[in-house]
Amino acid sequence: MVETQALSQYTDKLEFRLWQSxxxxxxxxxxxxxxxxxxxxxxxxxxxxxxxxxxxxxxxxxGILWLVSRDPTVQNFSDLAGKELLVPFQRDLPAVLLDTLLDAQSFAPDQAPSLRRTRDSQDAIALMLTGQGQHVLLVEPTASLLLSRNEQQGGTPLYRVQSLEAAWKKSFPAEAELPxxxxxxxxxxxxxxxxxxxxxxxxxxxxxxxxxxxxxxxxxxxxxxxxxxxxxxxxxxxxxxxxxxxxxxxxxxxxxxxxxxxxxxxxxxxxxxxxxxxxxx
Missing domain, CATH: 3.40.190.10 (Periplasmic binding protein-like II)
Structure with missing residues (x-):
């Protein structure tokens, strides 16, 4: 919109500004x-x-949230039973969606994933790249950024496992769309x-x-x-x-x-x- 001056009829200054949180x-x-x-x-x-x-x-x-893992046997969110998941979200929408999705899975009482809350997405990426984390939920484009950096560094392969939206459709077919x-x-x-x-x-x-x-x-x-x-x-x-x-x-x-x-x-x-x-x- 900035590049094409899409709103030139209304303003002579259309400025892009990036917010962080x-x-x-x-x-x-x-x-x-x-x-x-x-x-x-x-x-x-x-x-x-x-x-x-x-x-x-x-x-x-x-659809913007992705589960990324180093474990090739992890094929979906239900495979996270007993595992630690890095989560760079605290009180915002992705955190609520994740909690709701995990509550809908059939985990044994002592096998629900443990959520390790990180400071932010960059912290989660750093933990994954240094091997201190094995599974992470990230919003795009940070999921793609993690995969790109890991490949550049020659790290152990990472896998784009499943989008939260795909898992949501299976768990809540009556409310399949997530705006x-x-x-x-x-x-x-x-x-x-x-x-x-x-x-x-x-x-x-x-x-x-x-x-x-x-x-x-x-x-x-x-x-x-x-x-x-x-x-x-x-x-x-x-x-x-x-x-x-x-x-x-x-x-x-x-x-x-x-x-x-x-x-x-x-x-x-x-x-x-x-x-x-x-x-x-």
Whole structure:
């Protein structure tokens, strides 16, 4: 969108800004330092239910979490019985999804995987590369980054085992879709529906182009995030389900997720479902 000046009708300055954690994103949004942002799908719901009238414009990411292992006999999440799993998530959406998925597996009482919480994804990658971890759940593109670095270093082979989304479909076939992340609009611009529609449409076009042109998209991303190598970005694009849909068109899927979060971790969404006006564009 930045490269194509997709919103030139609305602004002469469209700037890309990288955030590092959901906590940092919340601060940036609260200070009105950013207007629109990619975000985990629970974050705008949490903010809206706390009285900050942000809106969710779309969901574009439906599959982004991967189990990576050094053990070739580990073929799925149920094979983690009795094993330690590195998890670089604490209270956020991936942590709740993982806990819910593992609770649905048929582990013997003393064989549930032990979760080793790491400081962040880079810490988890370092533990895997030094042999101090054998299994890890990572969000893309960090899963692809780990596989790339391990290959470059000539390490013992690592295996991309299973996406959390694939495991979820088997465990919860009635709620098979996981609307994990999308674009939200900050409260000070949420009332500009024309701008929100333009952003949603431009993003959908860009996401479709990226899915169909993985290498070109990877090169473009690398220009803006140079610490990520092009091959890792390309791999991440190819294994990530990018499908941009307006939030109001998938409200049932979002509410199913929010209801599940409300049972498992009510504070993740602010204790209730968002109002109808929350779902954009």
């Amino acid at each position: 959901p906590d940092q994103l919340r601060v940036l949004l609260a200070k009105k330092d950013i207007d629109f942002s990619a975000a985990p799908s629970n974050l705008p719901a949490l903010m809206a239910n706390r009285g900050d009238p942000v809106r969710l414009l779309n969901i574009s990411v439906w 994990q992340a999308g674009i939200m609009v900050n409260s000070h611009l949420a009332g500009d529906l024309g701008l929100s529609r333009a952003v949603e449409q431009a993003y959908a076009h860009s996401a479709a182009w990226c899915s169909g042109n993985a290498l070109e998209c990877a090169k473009l991303v690398h220009r803006h995030i140079p610490h990520l190598p092009v091959p890792a970005i390309e791999s991440a694009i190819k294994v990530t389900r990018l499908d941009s849909r307006p939030a109001n068109s998938i409200r049932p899927q979002l509410e199913a997720l929010y209801q599940m979060l409300g049972k498992q971790n009510p504070q993740a969404i602010g204790g209730r479902l968002p109002d109808a006006g929350f779902y954009g564009p």
